[in-house]
Amino acid sequence: MEVIIQPSTAAATRLVARLIAKALRQNPLLVLGLATGRTMEQVYALLADMHKQEGLDFARCRTFNLDEYVGLRPEDNHSYRFYMDHHLFSKVNIERRNTHLPDGMADDLDAACTRYEHAIQQAGGIDFQLLGIGHDGHIGFNEPLSALRSRTRAKTLTPQTVADNGPLFGDQECMPRRALTMGVGTILNSKRCVLLATGTTKADILAKAVEGPITAMVSASALQLHPHCTVVVDEEAAARLEGKDYYRFIFQNEPEWAEFR
Ligand code: F6R
Numbered sequence: 001m002e003v004i005i006q007p008s009t010a011a012a013t014r015l016v017a018r019l020i021a022k023a024l025r026q027n028p029l030l031v032l033g034l035a036t037g038r039t040m041e042q043v044y045a046l047l048a049d050m051h052k053q054e055g056l057d058f059a060r061c062r063t064f065n066l067d068e069y070v071g072l073r074p075e076d077n078h079s080y081r082f083y084m085d086h087h088l089f090s091k092v093n094i095e096r097r098n099t100h101l102p103d104g105m106a107d108d109l110d111a112a113c114t115r116y117e118h119a120i121q122q123a124g125g126i127d128f129q130l131l132g133i134g135h136d137g138h139i140g141f142n143e144p145l146s147a148l149r150s151r152t153r154a155k156t157l158t159p160q161t162v163a164d165n166g167p168l169f170g171d172q173e174c175m176p177r178r179a180l181t182m183g184v185g186t187i188l189n190s191k192r193c194v195l196l197a198t199g200t201t202k203a204d205i206l207a208k209a210v211e212g213p214i215t216a217m218v219s220a221s222a223l224q225l226h227p228h229c230t231v232v233v234d235e236e237a238a239a240r241l242e243g244k245d246y247y248r249f250i251f252q253n254e255p256e257w258a259e260f261r
Contacts, residue, residue, distance in 0.1 A: 150183030
C-alpha cells in the first residue's frame with residue numbers, strides 16, 4: 001500500500017482523476033471499477049472535463065460499480081445507476097451496454113450477485129478499482145464483519161451508513177436498508193485499486209484502515225493485503241496517520257510519482 005497526501009481536497013481529487021485518465025489512455029479497453037458517494041462527484045466532474053477538453057476516450061471502456069441499493073429502480077434518482085448516469089455516463093462517450101451495476105431490483109438477489117461476479121470475470125477482471133471509505137470503514141457496502149474473502153452479495157447497512165446517506169433521501173425512512181455490493185474478496189481481486197478519502201470526518205477511520213490491524217471490523221483494512229493499492233488523501237483526512245513523513249518521503253522520491261508531483 002502507498003499513501004499520497006495532497007495539500008487540498010481539490011488536489012487529491014485531481015490526482016485520482018489523473019490516475020484514472022492515465023490508466024484509460026494506456027489501455028482503452030480498461031475494466032474500471034467505480035464507486036459512488038459525495039467524494040467521487042468531483043472526480044467524475046474532472047473526468048467529464050477531460051473528455052470534453054482533451055478527448056479522453058471512454059468508447060471501449062467497461063465499468064462495474066461497487067454497489068446498488070436493493071429495491072430502487074434504475075430511474076429512481078436515489079439509485080446508484082441514476083447517480084452514475086448523472087455524474088459520468090451521460091457526460092462522456094461510454095456505451096451504456098458497457099456499464100454495469102448490480103441489479104438491486106432482481107427477484108432473485110443471490111442469482112443477480114452470481115451473475116455480476118460472472119460478468120466481471122467474463123470481462124477479464126477489474127483492472128482499476130476506484131474506492132471511497134465509509135465512516136464505519138466500509139469499502140463498497142462491505143459493512144463491519146464482512147468476510148475478507150466475500151464476493152458480491154446483499155448486505156444490511158449499518159445505522160451509521162443510514163445516518164450518513166439518509167439525508168440524501170430527504171426522509172431517512174425512504175432509504176433502503178440493504179444493498180448489493182461487490183465483496184471484499186472481489187475488490188482484492190482487482191489488479192489495481194485507488195482509495196480516495198477527504199475531509200476531517202474520515203481521519204480516524206482512515207488511520208485505522210491504513211495503520212491498524214487487518215480486521216473484518218474495518219473492511220478497508222483488508223486493502224493492506226492488496227498487491228497494488230494507492231490511498232490518496234487530503235491533509236484533513238491524513239491528520240491521524242502516524243507515518244505521514246515517510247509517506248511524503250516516498251511520494252517525493254519514487255520515480256513513478258514524478259509526473260504527479
Ligand atoms: C458507494 C461506495 C461507498 C462510499 C462511501 C463514502 O458506491 O463505494 O463505500 O465510497 O460510503 O461515501 P462518501 O464519499 O459519500 O463519504
